[in-house]
Amino acid sequence: MSTAPALAETAAAPAPRRHIRLLLPILLFGLLALAPLAVSLGMPAGWLALLTRAMIFAIAALSLDLILGVGGLVSFGHAAFLGIGAYVTGIMITEGRAEALLILPVVLGICALFAAVTGAICLRTRGVTFIMITLAFGQMVYFLAQALSAYGGDDGLTLYEKSTVAGLDLFSTRTGFFYCVLAALAGCYVLVRILVASRFGRILRAARENPVRVSVTGFDVTRIRLIAYVISGMVAGIAGFFLANHTDFVSPAFMSWQRSGELIFMTVLGGVGSLHGAIIGAIAYLIAEDALSHLTEHWRVIFGPMIVLFVLFTRGGIVGMIRKLGGGGGA
Amino acid sequence: MSEPVLILEAVRKSFGALKVTDDVSLSVAPGELHALIGPNGAGKTTLVHQISGMLKPDSGAIRFRGEDISALTPEKRARRGLARTFQITSTIASLSVLENVALGVQARAAHPLSLFRNAARDAALNRPALAALEAVGLADRAEVPAGRLSHGEKRALELAMALALEPTAILLDEPLAGVGREEGERLIELLSSLKGRYAMLLVEHDMAAVFALADKVSVLVYGRVIASGEPAAVRADAAVREAYLGEEG
Ligand SMILES: Nc1ncnc2c1ncn2[C@@H]1O[C@H](COP(=O)(O)OP(=O)(O)OP(=O)(O)O)[C@@H](O)[C@H]1O
Ligand SMILES: [Mg+2]
Numbered sequence: 001m002s003t004a005p006a007l008a009e010t011a012a013a014p015a016p017r018r019h020i021r022l023l024l025p026i027l028l029f030g031l032l033a034l035a036p037l038a039v040s041l042g043m044p045a046g047w048l049a050l051l052t053r054a055m056i057f058a059i060a061a062l063s064l065d066l067i068l069g070v071g072g073l074v075s076f077g078h079a080a081f082l083g084i085g086a087y088v089t090g091i092m093i094t095e096g097r098a099e100a101l102l103i104l105p106v107v108l109g110i111c112a113l114f115a116a117v118t119g120a121i122c123l124r125t126r127g128v129t130f131i132m133i134t135l136a137f138g139q140m141v142y143f144l145a146q147a148l149s150a151y152g153g154d155d156g157l158t159l160y161e162k163s164t165v166a167g168l169d170l171f172s173t174r175t176g177f178f179y180c181v182l183a184a185l186a187g188c189y190v191l192v193r194i195l196v197a198s199r200f201g202r203i204l205r206a207a208r209e210n211p212v213r214v215s216v217t218g219f220d221v222t223r224i225r226l227i228a229y230v231i232s233g234m235v236a237g238i239a240g241f242f243l244a245n246h247t248d249f250v251s252p253a254f255m256s257w258q259r260s261g262e263l264i265f266m267t268v269l270g271g272v273g274s275l276h277g278a279i280i281g282a283i284a285y286l287i288a289e290d291a292l293s294h295l296t297e298h299w300r301v302i303f304g305p306m307i308v309l310f311v312l313f314t315r316g317g318i319v320g321m322i323r324k325l326g327g328g329g330g331a
Numbered sequence: 332m333s334e335p336v337l338i339l340e341a342v343r344k345s346f347g348a349l350k351v352t353d354d355v356s357l358s359v360a361p362g363e364l365h366a367l368i369g370p371n372g373a374g375k376t377t378l379v380h381q382i383s384g385m386l387k388p389d390s391g392a393i394r395f396r397g398e399d400i401s402a403l404t405p406e407k408r409a410r411r412g413l414a415r416t417f418q419i420t421s422t423i424a425s426l427s428v429l430e431n432v433a434l435g436v437q438a439r440a441a442h443p444l445s446l447f448r449n450a451a452r453d454a455a456l457n458r459p460a461l462a463a464l465e466a467v468g469l470a471d472r473a474e475v476p477a478g479r480l481s482h483g484e485k486r487a488l489e490l491a492m493a494l495a496l497e498p499t500a501i502l503l504d505e506p507l508a509g510v511g512r513e514e515g516e517r518l519i520e521l522l523s524s525l526k527g528r529y530a531m532l533l534v535e536h537d538m539a540a541v542f543a544l545a546d547k548v549s550v551l552v553y554g555r556v557i558a559s560g561e562p563a564a565v566r567a568d569a570a571v572r573e574a575y576l577g578e579e580g
Contacts (some may be wrong), residue, residue, distance in 0.1 A: 081373060156397065198445060199450045202430065202434070202451075206426060206434060215404070215409075218438035
């Protein structure tokens with residue numbers, strides 16, 4: 001009965017545990033920020049490009065984790081948003097509108113619209129049907145991109161210019177682009193983390209575990225999931241914007257169902273629901289892919305089973321493993 | 332007599348050939364505790380599901396505070412002040428006890444879905460949630476994940492989650508199911524302390540509890556209400572004794 005005054009402090013996670021939870025992401029972003037330094041100290045320059053690509057996919061995996069890990073919705077069409085972001089960027093650059101402050105609002109708007117319309121349909125279903133319908137919408141966008149003959153169709157679209165940011169040519173140097181992507185990743189991470197801890201996020205988490213209870217408590221579960229779906233799609237669109245600027249090329253392959261599958265893999269590999277797990281998973285996935293593809297052209301045959309085994313044995317992915325090593329317990 | 336808060340009119344529901352709810356009409360007045368008893372499989376839970384909106388009746392009407400709510404979703408019924416508990420405990424296991432209760436507080440807050448403000452440190456949610464926990468004697472367990480509570484504590488949490496909605500009426504589906512004698516007595520005491528403040532429909536097998544608490548008793552057998560009225564009258568009813576009370580003692 002005497003706990004009321006201390007409530008403001010006690011209601012959040014106990015202080016020590018909260019610090020441990022912050023340790024991993026701080027370490028992660030700290031290491032990433034130092035990566036260009038490693039290159040100037042002799043790491044091969046291609047390494048920075050690989051890491052940049054990994055961070056771009058980390059943005060997409062992070063956005064997927066919001067609906068998959070936090071919301072419990074297995075979307076198999078998430079690459080569609082990556083593709084839409086990349087195509088909008090590619091098309092606008094081709095049409096002479098390379099400014100990021102112009103492109104990003106369009107990317108966000110179109111992704112939000114696409115997510116709202118398709119999400120409203122997908123979210124009427126559950127389980128395997130949900131997976132299949134998101135997959136179907138993803139393939140729809142894939143075929144749409146193939147049919148865009150004015151912008152390369154099946155062959156894709158090569159870009160001869162990079163985006164500017166407020167008129168500044170930040171993307172033209174490797175290091176400049178690296179830091180822009182890192183800033184975007186950090187921004188998205190903080191944003192999604194705040195969302196997850198908010199009132200909205202709490203209901204989203206609760207609905208993953210027990211949607212019936214959430215609805216008899218007065219919340220429209222479908223509406224809450226739709227909001228998450230739209231936000232998630234928008235964040236993935238940002239990843240698409242950077243991907244187009246990174247590869248100077250966009251093609252329908254960006255949104256194939258295999259890409260959606262890879263995004264799920266990355267998220268699960270890192271550990272679902274923790275957000276930084278998705279980032280770590282994406283980076284680990286792309287580095288492993290790069291290393292194995294240098295070794296043998298049949299790397300997929302080794303890589304696939306390897307990931308499956310890893311996830312099966314660690315349960316909780318890389319983050320789950322770190323947590324276990326870091327002293328038992330915890331969620 | 333004041334107008335009843337909750338009125339069921341000729342509600343019917345079948346699962347295939349099985350009539351689970353067969354022309355049920357009953358009402359609960361403000362502040363009244365109306366007990367619904369009946370043997371296993373009589374259709375009590377199914378009826379509670381229909382009142383809370385989780386199942387749709389085949390026909391009939393459900394009125395709540397003067398409004399026909401038959402076509403409303405569960406969330407809309409909850410927001411109008413109709414809370415419920417579950418026979419099989421239904422909480423959010425990974426959230427803390429306090430957070431579970433705060434869900435209900437949040438549902439009636441000014442901005443139930445605000446996107447940016449931290450919910451865990453939100454005193455506007457935590458203070459009323461803690462008050463509800465104190466009411467059921469769980470305040471000292473506020474920080475524990477709901478999944479780690481004992482069975483009896485979970486039953487108390489169910490009740491606190493319903494109270495947090497500040498409802499007009501509460502549907503209680505066997506709040507005493509599976510709890511030990513001591514915890515049961517505490518819960519009965521708690522329910523009796525809530526009497527008069529909420530309209531309650533209490534489904535319960537524990538006859539001692541029912542006859543200690545109820546203002547009115549209805550008996551459901553094979554989906555039909557076979558008797559309804561004052562506890563003493565229902566207890567004396569020959570049909571009830573034969574169909575139900577006789578075998579239970
Ligand atoms: N979804 C369903 N489909 C088919 N039959 C069902 C369904 N749900 C319940 N039933 C049946 O309806 C009948 C009534 O079930 P209900 O759970 O409402 O009974 P109850 O009175 O709550 O029983 P108990 O006291 O055991 O909790 C039972 O025979 C049950 O098997
Ligand atoms: Mg029942």
